[in-house]
Amino acid sequence: MAEHYFTARPSASHRIREVREELRGRPFSFLTDAGVFAKRRVDPGTRLLIRCLPLPVEGNALDLGCGYGPIGTVIGALSPGARVFLIDVNERAADLARRNLERNGVTGAQVLVGDGFEPVAGTRFVLIASNPPLRAGKRVVYEWVRQAFDRLVPGGCLFMVARTSQGALSLARHMESVFGRVEEVAKGGGYRVLSARRPEHPPGPQSRQPPE
Ligand SMILES: C[S@@+](CC[C@H](N)C(=O)[O-])C[C@H]1O[C@@H](n2cnc3c(N)ncnc32)[C@H](O)[C@@H]1O
Numbered sequence: 083m084a085e086h087y088f089t090a091r092p093s094a095s096h097r098i099r100e101v102r103e104e105l106r107g108r109p110f111s112f113l114t115d116a117g118v119f120a121k122r123r124v125d126p127g128t129r130l131l132i133r134c135l136p137l138p139v140e141g142n143a144l145d146l147g148c149g150y151g152p153i154g155t156v157i158g159a160l161s162p163g164a165r166v167f168l169i170d171v172n173e174r175a176a177d178l179a180r181r182n183l184e185r186n187g188v189t190g191a192q193v194l195v196g197d198g199f200e201p202v203a204g205t206r207f208v209l210i211a212s213n214p215p216l217r218a219g220k221r222v223v224y225e226w227v228r229q230a231f232d233r234l235v236p237g238g239c240l241f242m243v244a245r246t247s248q249g250a251l252s253l254a255r256h257m258e259s260v261f262g263r264v265e266e267v268a269k270g271g272g273y274r275v276l277s278a279r280r281p282e283h284p285p286g287p288q289s290r291q292p293p294e
Contacts, residue, residue: 092117092174105132105156112150112182118175119149127273128213131243132156134267134275139164141208141235146226147171148193151179153211158188164209166191167202198222199229207233211241216248224256227278231260234280241267243275250274 094116101112103124114121120128132153138161145154148168158166168183168191170176179193194201210230214223223242230240240257244250246269254276257264261278268275 090171090173092172097121103129103152105129105152106137106160108156108159110152110155110159110186112152112155113178113185114150115174115178118172118178124152125213126271127243127245128152130268130270130273131211131213131241131275134277135211135241136209136239137161139209141165142167142205143209144169144202144205144207144211144233146198146210146212146230147215148179149175149213151175151182151193153213154179154191154193155182155186155188157209157211158183158191159186162190164190167205167207168193169196169198169201171195171197198226199233202233205233206235206238208235208238209241210234210238213243216244216253220249220252223253227253227257227260231280236280236282239277239279241275241277243273245272246274247272250276 097116099114101114101123103110140163143157143164143166145168148154148170151168154166154168168179173195176193176195183191244253254264257276257278264276264278266274267277
């Protein structure tokens with residue numbers, strides 16, 4: 083049976099290659115391998131997402147489902163004041179992400195292996211960015227959105243990219259139902275970048291009063 087890129091321990095023979103990309107006006111170099119997502123080039127959806135991120139950030143930032151780490155590496159490279167976490171369930175991808183942080187001179191970032199937010203239980207973030215694994219099923223991704231709300235500090239933002247043909251519009255509706263508002267910040271090449279902010283203040287008692 084064909085192996086997915088979200089397998090924990092890919093069995094495909096290694097095929098390390100270097101991918102060079104200019105992102106946010108800076109040159110980056112990434113090692114990729116068989117058995118990881120977007121091994122030939124940085125995914126166009128990921129590129130579009132990276133273009134939209136509000137960088138630099140200060141505080142904790144998270145690249146959820148990091149693959150070989152392009153999103154977290156760029157966040158770290160442009161945000162010397164951030165503590166960046168990168169998480170993936172795929173150990174081979176996580177190993178590459180570690181090497182790619184180092185290759186690109188990013189310090190103050192750490193890569194963790196695990197399922198969703200589980201390795202950072204208790205940590206809150208100013209920014210959560212993800213090109214989520216929609217092929218693993220909407221259920222997983224929708225649960226990430228729900229948990230992201232709780233894991234963001236008030237005023238913190240979630241950025242996600244998805245293919246229009248793989249359910250970006252229903253993902254937008256789900257983000258709106260969880261956060262109250264969603265913004266489509268970019269669209270192109272069949273992808274949409276969606277952003278939602280955790281409100282600074284929870285709804286006050288006034289908004290819960292019944293009309294007179
Ligand atoms: C669409 S890929 C994006 C990879 C990378 N961020 C990029 O843009 O190139 C989604 C990633 O999510 C990871 N993933 C899938 N299920 C996961 C889970 N339950 N917990 C953590 N990561 C997961 C996959 O292994 C894969 O690397």
